[in-house]
Amino acid sequence: MPFIPHTEDDVKAMLNTIGVNRIDDLFDEIPGHLRIRDLNALDSGLNEMTMSRDMKERAERDGGLACFLGAGAYEHHIPAAVWQIASRGEFLTAYTPYQAEASQGTLQLLYEYQTMMAHLMGLEVSNASLYDGASALAEAVLMAVRANTAAKEPRILIAGNLHPHYRQTIEALVRPQGIHLETLPYNDKTGCLEPQLPKIENGDMVAVVIAQPNFFGGIEEVDNITDWAHQHQALVIAVVNPIAMALLKEPGAWGQRGADIVCGEGQPLGVPLASGGPYFGFLCTKMDYVRQMPGRLIGRTIDQDGKTGFSLTLQAREQHIRRAKATSNICTNQGLAVTAATIYMSLLGASGLADVAKASHANSKVLCTALTALPGIRLRFNSPYFHEFVIECPCPADSLIQALLKKNILAGLDLSVLSPELNHCLLICVTETKTSDDIHTYANAVQHALQHILTAVED
């Protein structure tokens, strides 16, 4: 029997010990009217060989595209050692480290992760992960509401150029608690937040949410916005790409006092695209707010012999202790993805990570220059960008995407998802994984597609 080791003799002996005749007798406390006898609407089981063929065929159908699509999930090179080590059974098949003495491996690794992530963000503390970037932002918003006691009402000002899925996620996750979400507008020319910040009174807002880079890839003037928020007693929540933070100013150094809560999607740090997950959300903050943090925290301490060890700490914030008064309902997080990220950051080091960021930036500049040299294509927003940019095409972006798909290129994201006015706009991402050949192939494919599409229109 697949995955079940019992022999017939075992079963007989066990039933005998229990004192029943058949396994079915063990279900005698389930009322008869609720019992079902089988699951016969489902198929019979497959063996490993048949399943392998089937899944390989499915994987082939989904694979093979050259990826120039980012929009919150990014293709980066993942060193071989990352998942070879992360997939060791001792990491893969361990539970949450509640029995600290039997979980020192996971606990120390998480302490090292917290250290690297806090240093990368320029803040004092990191938790041990949340589900993903979008849900981490929702948790950051709830945390800000608890932490900012100066605010009169639970109002949050959110950058209008935040990833639309993040905005939708926060709405779903915080709306039931009566939190008001308002929008900080972006400039139509730059794609960045309006430099003229709105007039608000002290204590009007719990927090301001800033994305760096923003959804269009643009780099925000974070210092001004941070200082403005702090002047009005609002906290600053930064949503950042962790790879970009090897190149761009870290949130802890924004403005006079630095961002208060930093969160985002950890996937770029060694986690594959994998249809959207499992990824992991990160969340860092200042020491002052540590008791308002959601999720697990690992602390370094000593054992009864004075030897260094690690354990879950400040558990009184969590649901298994505090129940209805917990800071969040989160229990299971994304431990394995964090394991991979920790190994990834260790292998690359600070300079390797900076090289990934710089190469991604440089490659995106090359493609952008090639594309905007084509007739009819212009750069939609004129701000500096990290590794994503928006082009405006002379045709609906979707027709370009379809044309490039025929050449096995995933061209980018059609921005009509954001707003119908942006239906000629394409959000393109280039990372360090692309060679100059890849970039030229893309630019040539766009050139041919445009000729074809525009001729067809003229006909």
Place this chain on the structure above:
Amino acid sequence: MLIFEISAKGRRNHLQSPRHAPEASDIPAHLLRKNAPLFPEVSELQVVRHYTQLSRKNFSIDTQFYPLGSCTMKYNPRGVHQLASLEGFLQHHPLTPASHSQGYLQSAYELQQILSHITGLSAVSLTPMAGAQGEFAGVAMIRAYHLARGDTARTEFLVPDAAHGTNPATAVMCGFRIKEIPTDKHGDVDLDALRAAVGPHTAGIMLTNPSTLGVFERRISDIAQIIHEVGGLLYYDGANLNAILGKCRPGDMGFDVMHINLHKTFATPHGGGGPGSGPVAANERLKPFLPTPIVGYDGKHYKWLTEKECPQSIGRLSAFMGNAGIILRANIYARFLGREGLCRVSEYATLNANYLMARLQQAGFTLAFPDRRASHEFIITFKKEAKTLGVTAKDIAKRLLDYGVHAPTTYFPLLVPECFLIEPTETESKEELDNFVNILIMVLKEAQDSPELIKQAPHNLPVRRLDDLKAAKELDLTWRDSQ
């Protein structure tokens, strides 16, 4: 030794990152980072050796018997892991057009169908990323249902005192007040207390069945009737679904919505604390409120259904579509087992639990509910030993680690003092269970003969008992260069 402590300035892995990356001269200097983050500078071998050595300090299913109650630590098949890690799946971007995502979409759709059939509920959304998010989805759906009917008076959620901590925490996140319902001495919900608690303010109840006490809630149909009669709805916490696969279905018990822990019942690895996946299943009444995206099928092609097609949805719970890789794994696991294998899961999980319970009772251990059948797990209590020997459940748990088995869940549920919640799962052999019984007998004997040995345990692990008070008082959450 921390990875930072084996670091040496200037050591680099040039193989791992691009060479000759030019400076970003077009970005204004005031927006650039000035100081590099403090990361270790180590060789590839140092990284591999460091984390391999750390891994060896973990207990895991692959290396130890792991009877952690309520967590379903069953074998995580290697074939599942390998097939979900095929290159085509790993390199697939979540926003790829559906035309080039049919392999994944088909797998997700099939899992929706399988879960719908197993639970007796009509529709499934796979997007919640863990059990607690599945709970959030379900309770938020109940909230949305009442509000859609203009029923704004329903501000209370009922939660039994035996429930997981996530249940009350979730209901609070959804904006509800909690009313706790007591348990009777047989481990069932106290129906009189329930009747007294319900009313026009009742939005719903969250229940686990079999409950966290390891017994089947026999009067579940009465509970459903009491809640439905006052206009409330029932949420099923799927933590213990492993116990009833193919034997009975939450939909038939009267539940309106539930979540399923794929990382428990469907054998996806726990990864040292995640990722999990907590799909939510609903009946016709709550189906319109399911979180998006959901996978649809028109008979030819699979496609994403979003807020356009599902306007009443509670919305999106993650940036993309949940823990897709875990969803793939659950699909493969379910299709490996098929209809026969899925029924066997609950049969052998229940057989193992009842066998272990019978053996421990015969050996003189105290059962919390001796007159009840175990589900896939059961509770023993060391209340007597705590009184007579001064040895607690925690002491015994720590001593078990010395003998190379992971401890069962301790001090949960909170109702039973000095308890172990023991869940062997179906993938453990009789020999392994017998070995566990022998170890427990030995530890109990040690507790009688030399209680100090037990109170000081563990003795054979990388560290001994940790100073948790110091950890919380003198917070050391990140390593600093000065240390």
